[in-house]
Amino acid sequence: MSKDIKIKKGLNIRLNGEAGKTLSKAPRSRTFVIRPSEFHLITPKLVVKEGAKLKAGDVIFYSKAEEKIKFVSPVSGIVQKIERGAKRVITEIVIEADQKDDYLDHGVASIVSMDENEIKNHLLATGCWPFIKQRPYDIIANPDIKPKAIFVSAFSTAPLAADFDFTLMGKEKELQAAVSAVSKLTDGVLNVGVGKNSKSIFEGLKDISVLTVTGIHPAGNVGTLINKLDPVNKGEVVWTISPQDLVVIGELLLTGKFNAERIVALSGSSVKNPKYYTTKIGSEVSTILYTSGLKEEHVRIIDGNVLSGNKITPKGHLGYYTNTVTVIPEGDDYEFFGWNKPIFNKLSVTRALTFSWLQPKKKYDLNTNTNGEHRAFVVTGSFEKVFPLDILPMQILKACKYEDLDEMEALGMYEVAPEDFALTEFICVSKQPHQDIIRKGLDLMYKEIG
Amino acid sequence: MGLKSNLHQLKEKYKGTKMAPAFNALHTFLYLPNETTHGGTHIKAADDLKRTMNTVIMALLPCLIYGMFNAGYQHYLALGDIEAAKGFFGSTFWTWDNLVIGMWKVLPLVIISYGVGLAVEFLFAVIKGHEVEEGYLVTGMLVPLIVPIDIPLWMLTVAVIFGVVIGKEVFGGTGMNILNPALTIRAFLFFAYPTWMSGDKVWVHGAVERDQLIAAGENLDAISGETILGAYAQNNAVVYDYWDMFWGLIPGSVGETSKFLIIIGALFLIFTKIGSWRIIVSTLIGALVMGLIFNGVVDAGWIGETNKFYGLMNVPFWQHLIIGSILFGAVYMATDPVTASQTNKGKWIYGFLIGFVSIMIRVFNPAYPEGVFLAILLMNVFAPTIDHYVVQANVKRRMKRLKVKTN
Numbered sequence: 001m002s003k004d005i006k007i008k009k010g011l012n013i014r015l016n017g018e019a020g021k022t023l024s025k026a027p028r029s030r031t032f033v034i035r036p037s038e039f040h041l042i043t044p045k046l047v048v049k050e051g052a053k054l055k056a057g058d059v060i061f062y063s064k065a066e067e068k069i070k071f072v073s074p075v076s077g078i079v080q081k082i083e084r085g086a087k088r089v090i091t092e093i094v095i096e097a098d099q100k101d102d103y104l105d106h107g108v109a110s111i112v113s114m115d116e117n118e119i120k121n122h123l124l125a126t127g128c129w130p131f132i133k134q135r136p137y138d139i140i141a142n143p144d145i146k147p148k149a150i151f152v153s154a155f156s157t158a159p160l161a162a163d164f165d166f167t168l169m170g171k172e173k174e175l176q177a178a179v180s181a182v183s184k185l186t187d188g189v190l191n192v193g194v195g196k197n198s199k200s201i202f203e204g205l206k207d208i209s210v211l212t213v214t215g216i217h218p219a220g221n222v223g224t225l226i227n228k229l230d231p232v233n234k235g236e237v238v239w240t241i242s243p244q245d246l247v248v249i250g251e252l253l254l255t256g257k258f259n260a261e262r263i264v265a266l267s268g269s270s271v272k273n274p275k276y277y278t279t280k281i282g283s284e285v286s287t288i289l290y291t292s293g294l295k296e297e298h299v300r301i302i303d304g305n306v307l308s309g310n311k312i313t314p315k316g317h318l319g320y321y322t323n324t325v326t327v328i329p330e331g332d333d334y335e336f337f338g339w340n341k342p343i344f345n346k347l348s349v350t351r352a353l354t355f356s357w358l359q360p361k362k363k364y365d366l367n368t369n370t371n372g373e374h375r376a377f378v379v380t381g382s383f384e385k386v387f388p389l390d391i392l393p394m395q396i397l398k399a400c401k402y403e404d405l406d407e408m409e410a411l412g413m414y415e416v417a418p419e420d421f422a423l424t425e426f427i428c429v430s431k432q433p434h435q436d437i438i439r440k441g442l443d444l445m446y447k448e449i450g
Numbered sequence: 451m452g453l454k455s456n457l458h459q460l461k462e463k464y465k466g467t468k469m470a471p472a473f474n475a476l477h478t479f480l481y482l483p484n485e486t487t488h489g490g491t492h493i494k495a496a497d498d499l500k501r502t503m504n505t506v507i508m509a510l511l512p513c514l515i516y517g518m519f520n521a522g523y524q525h526y527l528a529l530g531d532i533e534a535a536k537g538f539f540g541s542t543f544w545t546w547d548n549l550v551i552g553m554w555k556v557l558p559l560v561i562i563s564y565g566v567g568l569a570v571e572f573l574f575a576v577i578k579g580h581e582v583e584e585g586y587l588v589t590g591m592l593v594p595l596i597v598p599i600d601i602p603l604w605m606l607t608v609a610v611i612f613g614v615v616i617g618k619e620v621f622g623g624t625g626m627n628i629l630n631p632a633l634t635i636r637a638f639l640f641f642a643y644p645t646w647m648s649g650d651k652v653w654v655h656g657a658v659e660r661d662q663l664i665a666a667g668e669n670l671d672a673i674s675g676e677t678i679l680g681a682y683a684q685n686n687a688v689v690y691d692y693w694d695m696f697w698g699l700i701p702g703s704v705g706e707t708s709k710f711l712i713i714i715g716a717l718f719l720i721f722t723k724i725g726s727w728r729i730i731v732s733t734l735i736g737a738l739v740m741g742l743i744f745n746g747v748v749d750a751g752w753i754g755e756t757n758k759f760y761g762l763m764n765v766p767f768w769q770h771l772i773i774g775s776i777l778f779g780a781v782y783m784a785t786d787p788v789t790a791s792q793t794n795k796g797k798w799i800y801g802f803l804i805g806f807v808s809i810m811i812r813v814f815n816p817a818y819p820e821g822v823f824l825a826i827l828l829m830n831v832f833a834p835t836i837d838h839y840v841v842q843a844n845v846k847r848r849m850k851r852l853k854v855k856t857n
Contacts, residue, residue, distance in 0.1 A: 233851055307493075308490075334454050334483065337482075350722055368486040370485045373581060377625055378625045378788055379499075380790070390847070391844070410849075412844075425491045426495055427497075429495075
């Protein structure tokens with residue numbers, strides 16, 4: 001029995017450079033990198049030293065606050081370097097791959113007979129736990145708190161994001177194993193959002209409740225599903241997992257090996273041949289960038305999608321959670337009278353001499369220019385049009401800015417993650433960093449309330 | 451290319467200095483800056499605050515141009531030099547002579563408004579080290595449109611300085627102010643120099659001057675520049691017909707007389723999605739409801755024809771929209787997003803009360819028979835309260851959800 005969710009408020013940002021539905025194997029990456037900063041609020045405690053030999057699946061570090069949460073190596077090789085930044089914070093752990101693919105064998109798990117605790121401990125011990133995130137706070141899940149439900153979104157609506165129907169093809173066995181195991185960790189249900197007009201692999205699986213989602217972005221954001229189906233109240237916890245991470249979990253359960261392989265979309269208007277690649281977590285993005293080729297030199301490489309991804313350099317590495325790499329032109333040039341002349345080549349939700357409303361289906365080549373300077377909030381009423389959650393977006397942003405914890409809590413801070421505010425940030429005429437404001441607000445709440 | 455790179459070098463030179471905000475304000479006027487995104491969304495929509503404000507200015511320009519012609523037209527009409535124009539395209543309205551008078555009187559108002567206001571803005575930006583924000587672009591255009599044509603320029607200067615400093619900068623600049631700065635300026639003028647802001651002499655260029663000449667003993671006819679509201683308040687006969695009021699061939703503040711052009715401006719603002727249609731519509735509804743109530747009072751015979759409120763109460767309710775400045779206030783003033791209610795539901799309440807209170811003040815305050823700006827300022831103060839209750843409704847819904855669960 002599937003439920004329907006329809007999202008009318010939002011905005012589909014159509015960009016050029018969608019990844020073609022062809023899959024290649026990415027050239028082998030020489031080094032792999034794990035960036036602890038991707039695991040928000042986790043302080044890493046290293047268990048390996050530079051020069052240590054690792055198998056794929058060997059523990060590199062664990063969380064200082066919760067020792068049970070372990071982080072493992074995606075490949076076999078040698079710890080080449082541990083990069084530290086200001087105050088000796090570990091910024092990168094560089095692993096030189098030995099190209100042998102030696103896996104640490106955890107043994108095949110018998111999912112049917114394992115109980116809740118055994119599954120939990122298995123996921124913790126094998127380094128799969130960091131794939132499970134929780135709301136409130138949008139951080140790695142606390143293993144000691146049982147969630148009321150688990151949410152997965154297999155409907156991609158973000159601009160140029162990888163299409164899950166394509167990247168998950170042929171992974172029924174792994175996904176079924178993962179959802180059967182993970183669904184034991186909650187008393188509620190494991191909800192999976194799928195696009196109504198697509199044939200999702202999830203529709204044939206057991207142990208889940210399928211939500212049929214229609215509408216425009218952010219219909220595919222997991223936060224939207226949660227808010228529409230079962231919002232997080234004070235004191236409640238829900239977990240979220242990405243479908244591509246379920247594949248890793250599933251394979252580990254079935255084979256006993258931590259296989260960090262995943263299918264990544266390389267997209268964006270600066271890419272000559274945008275398409276899908278099979279690669280691994282933490283691999284060098286240059287391997288796929290040079291295979292597809294870039295149209296120009298001066299580009300922004302984004303680990304993730306254009307709305308919520310991280311900026312990386314051409315020498316950078318694929319993130320732990322991403323399944324999309326986007327390359328768009330940098331926009332660090334001046335534009336003569338750019339603030340008052342009619343605009344045809346940029347997207348806008350107003351009609352203030354901006355003409356994108358004439359061609360709703362047009363695809364754009366947007367660059368990274370902010371199209372204006374940072375200002376105080378002035379315009380009201382525009383965020384609500386692209387924000388489907390039953391939350392007042394501007395009021396909660398302001399509450400975060402003046403750090404009023406009571407108000408943040410009352411306005412629904414437990415329900416949100418930074419990515420829910422990506423569209424409001426995109427359209428903000430005051431160019432305020434909404435996602436950053438929400439992230440800081442969540443961090444403050446976590447610190448003060450916990 | 452030369453200008454672009456030269457300006458870029460200058461920008462680098464000024465970076466970090468006190469003068470940087472002032473330079474950047476001029477630089478970004480010419481060029482959209484080369485700023486790029488860092489974290490968060492890597493792409494941004496095309497609109498910025500400058501474009502938003504510029505759209506409002508575009509919606510105001512027809513009113514300004516019309517105001518210039520009307521200044522000359524009212525002047526020559528009062529002197530008896532020309533015939534009354536018939537309709538919007540009347541031959542005696544769009545004349546060179548009218549425009550010359552209008553430019554002579556109105557452009558100084560515009561120059562003073564922008565010159566003084568922006569000077570104060572730049573000064574604050576340099577002292578406080580923040581960027582020059584665009585809010586004043588609209589305020590500076592509104593101010594000349596809502597003052598009487600003959601207002602002495604020094605008064606305007608004083609008022610603009612007061613309005614920008616007290617109405618906005620003390621709160622922290624654009625986006626932080628509680629009161630609409632343009633209306634703060636008008637309120638200052640109204641209470642500091644009432645003889646220049648009301649009565650039947652200030653709305654037509656030359657009327658005050660002519661009075662002074664008569665007082666000095668010259669044998670001339672006085673110019674009457676009585677507004678329609680003034681006539682109603684005094685229970686006098688109104689000499690203009692509805693079409694004059696609609697097209698704007700009447701005395702009044704510089705830019706608010708032509709209801710036709712204000713409606714065009716309103717449609718433009720709503721179409722571009724810059725102005726809030728909720729506020730505009732609800733303000734007009736509020737005004738109509740109050741008008742209907744007063745009509746009802748008259749129909750019920752509760753007040754007699756000799757009552758001093760009879761004239762205004764008896765105005766058919768729909769006529770309130772085409773006399774006075776309620777339409778201008780609803781479209782350009784009440785919709786200021788910073789000082790209005792910020793929630794969509796709040797906007798309905800806020801607008802309705804503005805319209806309602808405007809007509810109430812209009813009727814019960816016959817000495818100064820226009821209440822729109824006072825009503826908007828009053829509701830500016832109450833907008834956060836309205837929002838508070840709207841926000842509480844959202845909060846309560848969330849609390850209820852939790853309660854249902856725990857019970």
